[in-house]
Amino acid sequence: MSAPGKKRLTTSAMIASIAEDGQETTAAPFGHALVALARERPEIVGLSADLSKYTDLHVFAQAMPDRFYQMGMAEQVLIGAAAGLAREGFQPFATTYAVFASRRAYDFMAMDIAEESLNVKIVCALPGLTTGYGPSHQATDDLAIFRAMPNLTIVDPCDAVDIEQAVPAIADHKGPVYMRLLRGQVPRVLHRYDYRFELGKAALLRDGADVLFVSTGLMTMRVLAAAERMAAEGIADAGVLHVPTIKPLDTDTILAALAKSGRLVVTAENHSIVGGLGEAVAGAALRGGVGPAGFRMIGLPDAFLDAGALPTLHDRYGLSVDAVVAQVKGWL
Template sequence: MNSLDSNRPKLKTSAMIASIAAEGQRTRSAPFGNALVELASQRADIVGMSADLAKYTDLHLFAQAYPERFFQMGMAEQLLMGAAGGMAKEGFVPFVTTYAVFAARRAYDFIHQVIAEENLNVKIACALPGLTTGYGPSHQATEDLAIFRGVPGLTIVDPCDAIDIEGAVPAIAAHRGPVYMRLLRGRVPVVLDEYDYRFELGRAKMLRDGRDVLVISSGILTMRALEVADALRADSIDVAVLHCPTIKPLDEATIIEAARRSGRLVVVAENHSTVGGLGEAVACALLRAGVAPAYRQIALPDAFLDAGALPTLHDRYGISTERMAASIRSWL
């Protein structure tokens, strides 16, 4: 490096734990950690467990509030899932956190055999779902829904924002059986409070209606879909947004009823690969019901994605607000 280069300011990157909030967007800090602390104040059976990632999954707040109910298992995700199953057998309700790639790829067999097969009451909350980190394929869980949808009896939740997470925590704790929840951590956007919304496990909710396009979405792409609806209003394109925070069991009745309405393009939008996620689940549900609207999908490609800054990657792979709006315009 020459002297000229050494005088330049160093560029900072937040590719690993990058915020999905736009500049100036309303956020809440650590909604998962705070909701779990509140829940634990009412329920002595709640315990927290992590594999050396409490700080990066907001579980450190629980560890600080209830150190005697927190278990740090070290960098051993398979041990983490096995121990969580044992805790559930003793009557506790473990909330287990790690990164989604580690749960889906590294600990899958333990989740399948130790937890799901015995229908144990373990709640697995995993950060960095889909394309919410710029650290490349080793940390981008773009196939986690496809992997876990095939596990019998496993409930799958993909929340949109802080409101969704705060509602999901007590709901999945009250549900009897294993749950996998995609987790947004840190400063999480607040979006759904503007839509008279309340999380209900297993239920899809129509956030806004529209005559031209129906977007069926989950996770952060519900937030994007709402932004797209506002953007397309300027082109006199009326967009409805149906939010599906529960991927399994899917609220097929609500989806089919919404898709039956004639004259609307149906678009499924998800922060996941085109393979095996919400898009394919919705398509199968519509086909079984004999409902055949014009259908398109906004999702990540069936590929190993690049590393880089999240805004750049979201634009490159078609899940930014601008790219989503452009895609819908081209389909009408």
């Protein structure tokens, strides 16, 4: 039993909002951005494998029902059929959960779409640790799985601003794109910075003399908050380099930032520390002959994660703002 008066945290819905209390949010940014784009581009079609409501594609399905294909709970034919539609000149946006695209439909992603560089956009909800339902739904390994897939562009947006701007950008790219998706009430953060999403580009959101966060996905909003708190508390002066495109990696921008001497570099990602942004940055730094003063990785452990309430899990596995600050303090 919980103590009287103390709210007990629960796992809640499959897709728990990552928004914090009082945080500005936008509803279904992907669905609305896709509808706006599709009004101008008749070649866009949408497909989902029984998860349109949970990937915000229902907004598209409702607005353009004749351009939406419900493929049922069949991820392999979801991807195969998307490839077939692309072969006939359409631009499919196919949605499911990230675990299913990366684990179940991998061979279809590889052979039906990536091998021939077809113009298909795979947009997937529940990236990393964004549900408390446990390993069946937590795509903690999708970036590692997909980074080795040739021809595939990989995007991990931070917030609603990133998603709204990424949708037309990935549509303009003639080739396969895998985009991680935040859905529902999605926090809106990046409009407070001098920032525009550019496919393949990293962006310095704030500079700092002591620490440089190199982050992607929702961890960018967490390290931005951590950097503000560390500045306010006099812990460190931390900068944030946001890397929404995981592949191809913007090594020029990243290495230039890493080369600025005397800083602790901390990568941060909503993904296993195996095979994601951190290792990509480390590899690029070694190959580029750039050695920062220190190098640390914030990410999920190489483990199948617990079920539970998302805030609890983000604290436990080091993704919350509190946990980020605590980890960096320990490294300074």
